[in-house]
Amino acid sequence: MKRLLATAAVAGLLGTSVLLSGQQQPFRAAADVVMVDVSVRQGGQPLTGLTAADFVVLDNGVRQEIERVEASTVPIDLTIVADVSYRHTDVMSTLRSDLKQLATSLRQVDRIRVLVFDDHVREVVPFQPATQPVTFAFDPRGHHASLADAIIMALATPVEPDRRHVVILRTRGTDTISLTAAGRLRDVAASTDAQLHIIFDERAVLDELELRGFRCGQMDRCLPTHNFWQPFQRFSQMLSGERLTLTPYGLGLQDAAVTTGGAVHFTEVFRAPTVISTFEKAFEAFRQSYVLRYVPAGVTRDGWHTISVTVPGHRRAVVRARRGYGVDPPAPPETNRLWLNPGMPENLRRLVTAFDAKQYAEVAKTLAAERDVPRLIEELKSAGNPWPTEAWHEAVLAVELAEVAVFSGDAKHRKAGFDLLREQARLIRHPFEADEFERYWHWAAVATAHGSLRTAEGRQVVDDALLRFPEEPRFVLARAIAGDQEWSLRDPRPLPRGQTRAPFKDAVEPLYRAAMAFAQTADEARVRLAWGMHRQGAYADAVSLLQQATVNDGDVPVAFLHRLFTGHSLTALGRHADAIAAYREAVRRVPAAQSARVSLMNTLLLTGKTEDRVEAEALAETIQTDRSSITDPWRTYWQGDYRFYPGLMRQLRERRR
Secondary structure: OOOHHHHHHHHOOOOOOOOOOOOOOOOOOOOOOEEEEEEEEEOOEEOOOOOHHHOEEEEOOEEOOOOEEEEOOOOEEEEEEEEOOOOHHHHHHHHHHHHHHHHHHOOOOOEEEEEEEOOOEEEEEEEEEOOOOOOOOOOOOOOOOOHHHHHHHHHOOOOOOOOEEEEEEEEOOEEOOOOOOHHHHHHHHHOOOEEEEEEEOHHHHHHHHHHHHHHHHHHOOOOOOOOOOOOOOEEOEEEEOOEEEEOHHHHHHHHHHHHOOOEEEOOOOOOOOOHHHHHHHHHHHHHOOEEEEEOOOOOOOOEEEEEEEEOOOOOOOEEEEOOEEEEOOOOOOHHHOOOOOOOOOHHHHHHHHHHHOOOHHHHHHHHHHOOOHHHHHHHHHHHOOOOOOOOHHHHHHHHHHHHHHHOOOOHHHHHHHHHHHHHHHHHOOOOOOOOHHHHHHHHHHHHHHHHHOOHHHHHHHHHHHHHHOOOOHHHHHHHHHHHHHHHHOOOOOOOOOOOOOOOHHHHOHHHHHHHOOOOOOHHHHHHHHHHHHHHOOOHHHHHHHHHHOOOOOOOHHHHHHHHHHHHHHHHHOOOHHHHHHHHHHHHHHOOOOHHHHHHHHHHHHHOOOHHHHHHHHHHHHHHHHOOOOOOOHHHHHHHHHHHHHHHHHHHHHHHOO
8 A cells, every 4th residue: 555645736736636635736727827926146245127038937947038127026925834843942032033023024014934843743823914013822843843744735736826925934853743845845836836944943953863872872772763653763964073064864955945946055264054034035126027927838847847948139148937836637527537557356346346436345345254354455565556536445445454354353354454554643743734535534543443442452553643642531441441441352371470450440431531531421421431430340430420420312322331330339339229310321322132131131130129120021022032133332331432433334334525
């Protein structure tokens, strides 16, 4: 399976995007007009008064007819991007100071916005008039840095044709979680009309290099290190002797900036570049530059176009312009979106074809007949993504495959299934902000893990979901369910000598109480925690907690379990009449549920009353002859969110991008 987002960043984000608009937008104008910002200086001074006749523009070596040349006095949209993955307090203080100073340099017609990035990229100030005070607040999310993702998000913002877009990004230059390679950034940058400037915080770079040296030399923690969340760290600079030089990753960043007509800014001898000084240079260059407009002629439309701009009449002039642009090919027709490797095995071909045609019954039939699911998974990886323009189809198919594998009694199958889920958790990661498709996908993965009752592996799948959605109530509750599974469904063999197990109150109860903090999951968390208390013999505490729940009939399984567990705890306390009333409520909600009817029957027998015994005997007869196919919620209690699996898969299939 390919790294989906890395390839989608260019062919998707700025072309036939599955993540943004879904519309092709390689140029600003509908007629594929290319606009090139050009500054011309001679003897250190701007060369003014030039016309179209003074310029020569080559597009892939072919001379183009310049339709218009205009002085660049248009309004400016300024995007400030701050790396808040390090020295958070210092960075925020500097950012607020810079924004105040920028207000004095920008004009009324200009606009400004602010992006910040650490684990995630987020817009904290949307475009607003430059004269309006800039205020914002946000919570830092971590110390990982999504540098390449931040650059893409900043550059990909559509800008009106009569405006210019300048992006100034300040960073320490470390990237830990972006999927996009630096080499791809040039393609993205070339497909936009923004001008990118990157400022390296070299003090932070030197501090980090010193820390890395200490960790490796003194703590034996040397790169490369990797795990599923931080595959590796990409550094933009390295020490060469006594000075910093760009790494291949840093050169990729520089290439992206220069491609836009911008630059990478380094610390000077006595003065470090700032957002203010960088913007002033960029702003001055815009005020004293030209915009050349032409419609490409005599060249192939798709692919990379190298631009050359010269002023032959002024041989000593220094011309600065973007190096080129890229145009994505049109998306293949709907009927051709599926690509099947000629060497694809027949069973895999049948599975993929059925899935593409939305014949899900055939998909289930094919998977049920497959004796070697791990081999099928490896064949899919080897064959490549069958939906190169709709990569998320593969992510949905992966859940179908994993669900069959993790329920297998074969350890090899289970491992392949869980490995597939965790691999896809990395591949479906949205480069900007986690989106609804990703939320539903993680929920389906969590439901699959819960249903398998494989406690250690299931907890890892839940942890993956929480890393992307730390405040999602269902995933907070899912963590508690996974913890309860791991504690309660443990290996019955005694622990090795000297090892002890944390009590339920310390190991599981805090997890459920965390889920009780969310209105969406509070009642189910109370019901599940109460059953845990009941199992520990704390019957009165269980009843008290269940009385706090306000479960309605909207969620039938939880409403049923609420009354069933209430009845069991009341029975344990000897409150038979109250317990019988609770069981009757459970039976009313799910009449065919054996667990409630048997519990009611047993408690009726405990009262010693003749009429209760008669009712209990009648219940026994009914239970033995009932052929109802309704699922008893108690039978799926330990499988947690697996009850949502069918609905989640329907949602995922509908949301396939």
